[in-house]
Amino acid sequence: MTIPSTVSDVAPINGKLKVDRAAYLQQLLSLRPALDEAVGLLNVIRDRATARVQELAIPSTRDEEWRFTDLSDLLQVRFQASSEQAPTLSFDKIQPFILPEAINSRLVFVDGHYDPALSGVDDLPDGVMVTSLAAGAELLKDLPSYLAQQQGAEETFTALNTASFTDGALVWVEKNQTIVPPIQILYVSTATQPTIDHPRALVVAESGSKLTLIEEYVTLYDGTYFTNPVTEIWLDTNAEVHHTRIQHDSDAAFHIGKTAVSQARDSRYTCNAVSFGARLSRHNLEVYHTGEQTETTLNGLTIISGEQVADTHSTIAYTHPHGSSNQIHKCIVDDRAHAIFNGKVFVPKAAQLTDAKQLSSNLLLSPKARIDTKPQLEITADNVKCTHGATVSQLDSDEVFYLQSRGIDEDSARKLLTYAFAYEVIREIPVASLREKLAAIVREQQA
Amino acid sequence: MINENSEVILSVRNLTADVDGIQILKGLNLEVKAGEIHAIMGPNGSGKSTFSKVLAGHPDYTVTGGEISFEGKNLLELGAEERARSGIFLAFQYPIEIPGVSNLDFLRVAYNSKRKHQGLEELDAFDFDDLVKQKLDIVKMNPAFLGRSLNEGFSGGEKKRNEILQMAMLEPKLGILDETDSGLDIDALKIVSNGVNQLANAENAIVLITHYQRLLDYITPDYVHVMEGGRILTTGGKELALELEARGYDWVREEEAVAAK
Numbered sequence: 001m002t003i004p005s006t007v008s009d010v011a012p013i014n015g016k017l018k019v020d021r022a023a024y025l026q027q028l029l030s031l032r033p034a035l036d037e038a039v040g041l042l043n044v045i046r047d048r049a050t051a052r053v054q055e056l057a058i059p060s061t062r063d064e065e066w067r068f069t070d071l072s073d074l075l076q077v078r079f080q081a082s083s084e085q086a087p088t089l090s091f092d093k094i095q096p097f098i099l100p101e102a103i104n105s106r107l108v109f110v111d112g113h114y115d116p117a118l119s120g121v122d123d124l125p126d127g128v129m130v131t132s133l134a135a136g137a138e139l140l141k142d143l144p145s146y147l148a149q150q151q152g153a154e155e156t157f158t159a160l161n162t163a164s165f166t167d168g169a170l171v172w173v174e175k176n177q178t179i180v181p182p183i184q185i186l187y188v189s190t191a192t193q194p195t196i197d198h199p200r201a202l203v204v205a206e207s208g209s210k211l212t213l214i215e216e217y218v219t220l221y222d223g224t225y226f227t228n229p230v231t232e233i234w235l236d237t238n239a240e241v242h243h244t245r246i247q248h249d250s251d252a253a254f255h256i257g258k259t260a261v262s263q264a265r266d267s268r269y270t271c272n273a274v275s276f277g278a279r280l281s282r283h284n285l286e287v288y289h290t291g292e293q294t295e296t297t298l299n300g301l302t303i304i305s306g307e308q309v310a311d312t313h314s315t316i317a318y319t320h321p322h323g324s325s326n327q328i329h330k331c332i333v334d335d336r337a338h339a340i341f342n343g344k345v346f347v348p349k350a351a352q353l354t355d356a357k358q359l360s361s362n363l364l365l366s367p368k369a370r371i372d373t374k375p376q377l378e379i380t381a382d383n384v385k386c387t388h389g390a391t392v393s394q395l396d397s398d399e400v401f402y403l404q405s406r407g408i409d410e411d412s413a414r415k416l417l418t419y420a421f422a423y424e425v426i427r428e429i430p431v432a433s434l435r436e437k438l439a440a441i442v443r444e445q446q447a
Numbered sequence: 448m449i450n451e452n453s454e455v456i457l458s459v460r461n462l463t464a465d466v467d468g469i470q471i472l473k474g475l476n477l478e479v480k481a482g483e484i485h486a487i488m489g490p491n492g493s494g495k496s497t498f499s500k501v502l503a504g505h506p507d508y509t510v511t512g513g514e515i516s517f518e519g520k521n522l523l524e525l526g527a528e529e530r531a532r533s534g535i536f537l538a539f540q541y542p543i544e545i546p547g548v549s550n551l552d553f554l555r556v557a558y559n560s561k562r563k564h565q566g567l568e569e570l571d572a573f574d575f576d577d578l579v580k581q582k583l584d585i586v587k588m589n590p591a592f593l594g595r596s597l598n599e600g601f602s603g604g605e606k607k608r609n610e611i612l613q614m615a616m617l618e619p620k621l622g623i624l625d626e627t628d629s630g631l632d633i634d635a636l637k638i639v640s641n642g643v644n645q646l647a648n649a650e651n652a653i654v655l656i657t658h659y660q661r662l663l664d665y666i667t668p669d670y671v672h673v674m675e676g677g678r679i680l681t682t683g684g685k686e687l688a689l690e691l692e693a694r695g696y697d698w699v700r701e702e703e704a705v706a707a708k
Contacts, residue, residue, distance in 0.1 A: 401505045402543045404527035405536075406553075406613065407560035413528075416548060423547025439547065 022057035024075055025160065028226075029053050031081040031196055032164035041137050042166070045148045049162035056156045068340045068372040069282060069311045074254050079226055082195040086113030094118055094188055097218050101431050102184035105130060107169045109187045112197035114167050127177030128211070129170065133202060136170035147202050150232045150260035151317075152286050157256045161198040161230040168200030173209040173239075182212040182431050189218070189249070191225035199229035205239035205267075212430055216246040217255065224252040224279075231259045235267035237291065243271045244429050246438070249278035251306060258284045265291025265320070270299070272429050273312070274438060276445075277304040277337075282311040289351075293322040300329035301425035303442065304337040305365075311340040318351035327358040330425055332418060333369040340372045347379040347386060354381060360390040363421050365414075419443050448649065449669045453481040454518070456621050456652045457502075462513035463677075464501045471497040473677035474513070479621065482649040486663055486688060487656045489674035490696045495656045496540065498674070499625040502654075503537035504530045518620065531557075532564035534620030538610040538627050544599040550609065551593040554579060558616050582615040586642040604635030611642040622646065623654045628662035640665030660692035673699045 029050065035042055058075065059066040089110055098106060107130060108118035114132040121130045129136065137143055148162050169185045187199050205211050215231060227249065235241055241261075249255045255278040263269050273283055287296050296316055304310045316325050331339040339362070347354045360373045375388040395417050403413035422442045429435045457479040464472040471494045479485055489495050501508050502515065504527035515522040522530060545553065558578075559569040570578065583590060586608040598606050607627050614622050624643065628636055643666055647653050655666060663671070663685065671687040672679045675696065680703045681687070691699070 397507055398505075399543045401500075401503075401507075401527060402539060405503045405531050405539075406557040407528050407531040407564070407617070408556060409528050409560075410526070412556075416545065420545045420547050427547065 021060060021075070025053065025056055025058050025156070028079065028160060028196060029163060031079060032198070033081065033084060033166050035166050036134070041144055041147070042133075046163050046165070049148070049153070049159045052154055052159040053156075053163045056159065059156060065313065068338075069280070069309060071280070073280060074226070077194050077224060077226075077254075079194045079196045082111055082197050086110040086115055087190050089115070089118060089188070089190065091118060093220060094186065097186055097188070097216060099182065099184050099214060099431055099433050101433060102182050102214065105181045106184040106186060107132070109169070109185070109199060111188075111190055111195065112199055114169075125179055125181065127174045127209075128179045128183070129172040130183055131170050133168040133170045133200065134166075136172070140172065143202075146204055146232065146234055148232070150262060150286075151288050152258070152260055152284075155258070155284065157228050158230055158258045158260075158284075161200060161228050161258070164198040164228075165200040165230075168202065171201070171203045171211070171213065173205045173211050175206040176208040177206075178210040179212070182214050184214040184216065187217045187227070187229065188220060189223070189225055189227065189253070190220050191223040191253075192221050194224045194226070196226040196228065199227065201229070201231040203231070203233040203241070205233075205235050205241050207236040208238045209236075210240045211242070213241060213243045214246070214431060214434060215243065216248075217257075218248050219250045219253065222250045222252055225250070226254040227257070229257045231257075233259070233261045233269070235261070235263045235269055237264045238266040239264070240268040241270070242430055243269070244431070244434065245271065245273045245283070246434075247274070247278070247281060247283065248276040249281065251277075251279055251308065253278040255281040257282065259286065261287040263287060263289050263291070263294040263296065266293050267291070268295040270297040270428075272299045272425065273301070274425065275302045275304075275310050275312070276441070277302065277308040277310040279307070280309045282313070285312065285314040287314075287316045287325075289316075289318050289320060289323050292320040294320070295323070296325040296327075298325070298327040298329070299425045299428045300327075300341075301422055302329075302331040302333075302339050303422060303445065304332070304339060305334035305445075306337060307335070308337040309340075310337070313342045313344075315344040315346070316356065317346045318354050318356075319348065320350060321352045321354070323351060324355040325357065328425070329360050330421065331362045331371055331373075332365065332422060333362070333371055334365040336366070336368040336370075338370040338372075342374045342376060343388070344376045344378070345386065345388075347377070347381050347384050349380050352381050352383045354384040354386065356384070356386045358388040360388075362390070362392040363418065364392060364394055365418065415443075448482045450480070450482050450649070453649070455480050456518060457654075458514075458516045460514045462501070462515060463511045464497065465509045465511055466497065466507055470511070471508075471677050472501065475678055477672065477679060479652045479654060481652055483670065484647060484653045484655065484666065484668045486668035486671045487654060487674055487679070488658070488660075488671060488688060488691055491658070493674045494677040495674050496625055497677075499537055499623045499654075499656050502623055503527060503535060528560070531617070532561050536614050536617055536619035536622045538607070538614060538622065538624040540626040540629060542598050542606045542610055544601075545597040546599050548597050549594055550597050551576075551579065553597045554593075554613065554616050557613065561617055579616065582612060585615045585645050586611045587638050588612055603630040604632065604638075607631060607635065607639050608642070611639055611646070615642065615646055619651065621652050621654065623656065625656045626658060627655070628657055628659060636662065637665060660688045663688045675700055675703070
């Protein structure tokens, strides 16, 4: 639902932006659902974040972090509170999104509400807890050390989530346990009215444990809604987490998501983030190293078209020596769509012998498509190996010609090459059915 | 094999072509009949590779004059994919890599696009697999290569063998091999040459574009053409290649300069 800009509490383009942006944020905050008094921990956390949100406003393009991503369109929408109860969905509605590999290890959330009937956690292997945050809060005395304790919590939308969430996903892997089946966290939107949801996930991998995590955002309808998720992931010493995040929202939706990762000594974290965008989508991916010899691998893929805007802001913050990271981010931008990539890597003096690689590789499929890419390396250590590169290109005419010279028409040749460009990221996903599903989506989108 | 009575497959007359506004081909003439193997030799920058790309219809090259007729049809009216479907095959000097598309799938798409053009039914996956397996032997290729992404991570020799495998599948009327021998070790060169020899027959024709005489130790050409400055300067038999190997290209240029006076 779009309402005219003359409505008083929505920012007019040339009005007092700052004031109105603050009021708009407070309006979003006021939509948060009430919390069950029994969950004391969540109350404390929410109250702290509420105080923070009350100091803030929706950022504008004058804010360096939002320079290329204009949230004016968001301000034109008046969101409503999400329904207090999730709609009852039959399993066949969500079946296409369930991974066969995770048939007994999945959590399903519908419009932000945990849906035990659609989830399947009865037959989990030993050594892992997969449940709702509300249930976990009663079971785990260590929860307060992790929940909402990541750095970067003061950021506007992260704070809004923390001030608003009522439940979420909890995945907790015990020490030295290798969990073979992937754990899937599926967020399904059924919104047809403009509602806002604050999905939340906490993932803790104890020392020496190993986990494959699939986080997926999907929609059943083409509604206008706002998803504002936060996922916190903690890797204790020598833990390994292979995380895949798929974001596939409606073309009318807004999605501003945070992934905050904390890596202790010798831990290994991989994130494959695939975004098919929304009307406006943003992924803030932040990895904080808290020990030596950490390994971080970030594979990103954004595929957008039409009028979509998709932004990825990543941060890798080293604090100790001998860390390494390998990041590749690819964007495929068609029509009048606009992709943004900002990749920060912080290498302070304490992080000697860091080996950090970053590549931003972009494919523009139309003359009106736009990409803003900004590698941002801040290095004060003097004995490190840091490389970065950015390319923006169209399809190579020699490559198109090669396929044509085998009898394949030009249009099909272009689609095949675009698919191949995307596949270099998709193939890093460790779950076969998901890999194949994404490959099929990309092929179909290009068809 | 030269047979005066066999059909003319390719006839190029006074061909001129530009790339990025720079003229590369400057009046090239060539006639190729069925059953013949032609070698086009010449120094770097003589226009050999440009000629192969113009024949195959690369859109970056603009034909500014002359004619190319292929089996009596005006080739210049056809796009690259139509030329391929009509029976022109270019083996690339640098074949491209396509992640995520298996060699087998790629061969099937290419093969069926030709079948469709010929008004034939597309071959189903089962029959196609049988056909490919027969052809693998021509280039001594391990069937495991069919499941791998097209050319990705292939060695130079594997890529060139893969080009010949594609040629074996598509059975072109005219096969153009652009520097297929470059970068190959002697074993790979033998396999590739042996593959080409198996594919050459009385109904088709082969044009080898090469910098080195070495290839011609394994594939015997009926004609050797020397190209320089965007034209064919001189034409001879197999012995011309040996002379070029021994004397370099300068003497050809000098003789041409004398003849031009």
